[in-house]
Amino acid sequence: MNLPVTDLIVFIIITLGNVIFGASFFLRNKTSSQFTTGGGKLPAWVVGMSIFATFVSSISFLALPGKAYMSDWNALVFSFAIPVAAILAAKFFVPLYRNLGSVSAYNYLEVRFGSWARIYASICYILTQLMRTGAILLLLALPLNALFGWNIKTIIIVTGIAVTVYSMMGGIQAVIWTDAIQGIILVVGALICAAVLTFSMPEGPSQIFEIAAANHKFSLGSLSASLSESTFWVVLIYGLFINLQNYGIDQNFVQRYMTTSTEKKAKSSALFGALLYVPVSIVFFYIGTALFSYYTARPDLLPANIDGDKVFPHFIVNGLPTGLTGLLIASIFAAGMSTVSTSINSTATIVLSDYYQKYFNKNADDKSSMKVLYSASVIFGILGVLISLSLVGVESVLDAWWSLASIFSGGMLGLFLLAFLSKKVRNMDAAIGVIVGVLVIIWMSLSPLYFTQGKLLAFRSPFHSNLTIVIGTMAIFLVGFLSLKLAKKK
CATH class of the missing domain: 1.20.1730.10 (Sodium/glucose cotransporter)
Known part of the structure; x- marks a missing residue:
């Protein structure tokens, strides 16, 4: 043109x-x-x-x-x-x-x-x-x-x-x-x-x-x-x-x-x-x-x-x-x-x-x-x-990347909020929270791409993709607090 x-x-x-x-x-x-x-x-x-x-x-x-x-x-x-x-x-x-x-x-x-x-x-x-x-x-x-x-x-x-x-x-x-x-x-x-x-x-x-x-x-x-x-x-x-x-x-x-x-x-x-x-x-x-x-x-x-x-x-x-x-x-x-x-x-x-x-x-x-x-x-x-x-x-690479980007960014936000909102959460609590939260985000981001048929559908995330960062961030935050509480009881 x-x-x-x-x-x-x-x-x-x-x-x-x-x-x-x-x-x-x-x-x-x-x-x-x-x-x-x-x-x-x-x-x-x-x-x-x-x-x-x-x-x-x-x-x-x-x-x-x-x-x-x-x-x-x-x-x-x-x-x-x-x-x-x-x-x-x-x-x-x-x-x-x-x-x-x-x-x-x-x-x-x-x-x-x-x-x-x-x-x-x-x-x-x-x-x-x-x-x-x-x-x-x-x-x-x-x-x-x-x-x-x-x-x-x-x-x-x-x-x-x-x-x-x-x-x-x-x-x-x-x-x-x-x-x-x-x-x-x-x-x-x-x-x-x-x-x-x-x-x-x-x-x-x-x-x-x-x-x-x-x-x-x-x-x-x-x-x-x-x-x-x-x-x-x-x-x-x-x-x-x-x-x-x-x-x-x-x-x-x-x-x-x-x-x-x-x-x-x-x-x-x-x-x-x-x-x-x-x-x-x-x-x-x-x-x-x-x-x-x-x-x-x-x-x-x-x-x-x-x-x-x-x-x-x-x-x-x-x-x-x-x-x-x-x-x-x-x-x-x-x-x-x-x-x-x-x-x-x-x-x-x-x-x-x-x-x-x-x-x-x-x-x-x-x-x-x-x-x-x-x-x-x-x-x-x-x-x-x-x-x-x-x-x-290669348009599919772009689609895959946006899924991976949510994995990175979700972990970062959860870690920041854990640091900012609680002065008692320890180094170890934060690390455990990030690991669990990132695993949740990986599951929510990638399961719709791979669990598409048969029995695998049971493992697919039921949530809308927009909620990936929300649930992942909350997982990091809550697991970090839970780790702190469990450590105090020991």
Whole structure:
């Protein structure tokens, strides 16, 4: 498919401008503190916008409208839990990390349970970010391949190099400022798309709501107590746990708490980023519903082979005026770039703080620390590209990875809550809890893939996949406490 030259120019200018702007921070990035925390002098609104942009990946940009188009607004309930998690973060997590004074999210686990906890959590985080980077780079390449006809592997390599370069050169300052710009582009693109759809209906804007209401597209899900379906309550509980994980122990978020000059500003940035996501996610769901109404009213405009997640990209290319298509494609690309750049910087920070400065050079000066940060950024970028290239054409690997990612992240959240909510739980109690909890998460994640017929069905998890992190986290927490109580009785 060949897009107008105007769209191509808009896309290239916005994308290249982001890369150049990010790289320009190289001159302000001379110390390891500037690389990892920006010297603690970044504006709160910029940090908040960065938190928002990190939360919204290119997957969200395409997947949320796709979900609304195919079903209803049930997945929006996830967003309702975000303000709750953000308030808890502002009240408890931000003061905790700023008082510890460590840029690493996993230093706290070592303080409570010893080195094994920090190593376990940091390795899980690094592995998760590696695969996330590979998946995002691939998902960025696929629409560009379809729209411009560019080679998928070439797009992955060029994109990976570009993001790695500005992340390495500009450090967290480049990441946060470019995130902020990319977040603004993303919001503007979504609002423009929503407006164009609203005023493109044959019988006027009200037709969107008439068709959507007739097809129950605004439903937030069943209010039943079922634990095997995606009900309102299942999505809400899942959203609360996954967002507690994000705000409580995800290095991407924790590192940003350290980039403002005061604790008050750090709290406001966390709340700003979270509260901004809620209305923007509503816009994404509205786009999906509007697409359903639009193509229901104009079925002649939608080819038979286009459905689900492919409908929004189809509209971007065929339903938007020239120039706006380039802006929307740049918005999707910007969302992905912000996620990848954040992963690169945060992982390099973990390599420095959790491994190099702790085990190899405890008195490292800025010169050696910067070498480690640069080297880790490049190595992580290269590995992300290689993983992405290995995933080309193998969708089942992506599905399997998301199951494995829940294994890693569930164990991390349970361990953190055990450390944070009880001062009496011992090292051994935590280790036993993690082992049992991770086994529960492995069973819930993988049993639906392998126990599919016959007598094996009896061993299959009866719970909805969204409850994996919920039940796994609770298992770690409860087993840790039970271990403590049993030890006291001996």
